[in-house]
Amino acid sequence: MAKAQTYKKMSFGRALVRYKWLYIMLIPMLAFYLIFKFYPATYLIIAFQDYWPTTGIAGSEWVGWANFQKIFKGTATFSFWQLFSNTLILAIYNLLFYFPIPIILALLLNEVRHLGYKKIVQSFVYLPHFLSWSVIIGLVYVFLGSNGYVNKLLTQAGRANIAPLMDPNWFRPLIVMEVIWKEAGWGTIIYLAALSGVDEQLYEAAVVDGANRWKQLLHITFPAIRGTIITLFILRMGTFMDTGFEQIFLMSNTKNRSLSQVFDTYIYDQGIKKAHYSFSTALGIFKSVISLILVITTNKIANWVGEEGVY
């Protein structure tokens, strides 16, 4: 406290001298944020240009909203609605089929009273979280690929081979199953932490009142994690449009392109591969704006129904 008071009286010039070494230690951080955060942000302006690196921002032609209009008009290779619906459907699939799984898993783990068994299960289900997407998609290919293990077994048994990775109908289910495999276990951590805070006496009192385990779950356990569920739901909305870029990029191929082309992969395709920098930057901005709207809307709805929300 004494220090805080002296600081109020101290001019910034004197602080610079007094805390010289602390400011010197901040130089790398300042350089980092200037070069790799603020400086890239200035490139957002090229969304309103017909930008080319050799002419630079100063020398490139201004085109107003033309790049954004092009997003809605679409091009020869894509239509806006296809891109938008692919992104949206994958996000909705993940929300419907992935989001509840960690909650259920956490509730089941919470019912395990043998601590040793619980620990073992936990250390198994956390493992996939630490594997990279390229390893996980690699695993999917060695099992389900056209030369994969499953097909070897089918051939041995004299049965017809399968090709789910080349079948567009399997694209979305596979994406969701991979997400569940990788993240469901890890996702339980935050719920288990919330559950560990529940007062034991509540359960004891409930038993005395004749509540069975289902009733206890409904009236004690579930209310304890409801706030956490809502917070995570809103936070998820912020990354709703992100739809796991690395995963989708690795899973996409020429056969499933019509379903696997999402905002991020299209930005990569247009910006990095085809060097349409201005158009892809506009697309990136468009995506960020939608994400922002989604977070704000969800938070508003949460507040409106009487929950706390994240801000």
Added chain:
Amino acid sequence: MAMVKNRSFGSRAFNVFNYVFLGLIGLAMVFPLVFVILGSFSVTGMVGGFTAFSWDAYRFVFSTKALAKSTVNSVLITVCGTAVNIFFTSFTAYALSKKFLPGRGVLMGVVIFFMLFNPGMIPNFLTVNSLGMLDSWWSLWLPVAISAYNMVIMKNFFQGLPDSIEESAEIDGCNYLQVFLRIVVPISKASFATIILFYAVGHWNSYFTALLYINDMQKWPIQVWLRQIIVLSVGGFSDQDNLSEFAKVPQDSVKYAVIVVSTLPIIIVYPFLQKYFAKGALLGSVKG
């Protein structure tokens, strides 16, 4: 929960179901890896089960220039990248842990702002390009030098240290940098270990940044080769003289071995990961 005894039939039936179900889930999570590890040592690539043991797949993997080199690349990228991270992150975290420091609020505001707002793939790419860092490993290190999330965890840790240690050092004539290096770092080993693990796993698993910034195949990390070999099936065994050797080793075992090599460091540090990461995941979610 442990105190509450409930002996109804429904309750016991549920317990049995629950233990079996969770056990199966747990096995499903580790089965693919266990299978691939076994398969990499199997002479038949597990077709017809595990019949005989052999090192051939690994001998082959490390005899190809591309894979051996990319494994070394991955190690170098991870070690140097983590060193860059620690330098940037620990200095920042220490300075920002001093609540009395004028200007701290503004800098924390900048950190939080860029936690929520990312300029995006193309602006980041154009920045790396304009700095002339394409095809250099610096592009894998510097743009991710500070993870705001890790920095905040470390800052909170430093804030929890008692002021008295530092005050006595100051009286002895040490400046803040000396206090940090001589006193704070040695007593914060656990915190450093956690953050080193966070960053190292990130670098080892990183795939897309390398695809984005590194065109030179000689500099690719193993995660990128993994896709070339397994997903794209383009072989990735660029040195032709080895192809005759490749014919003798079952292709599947080689694929399994590549997966094992690109996962091995993670498996080795997993016991530590579990301990520190669970804590970190909670810290991050509570403190925001």
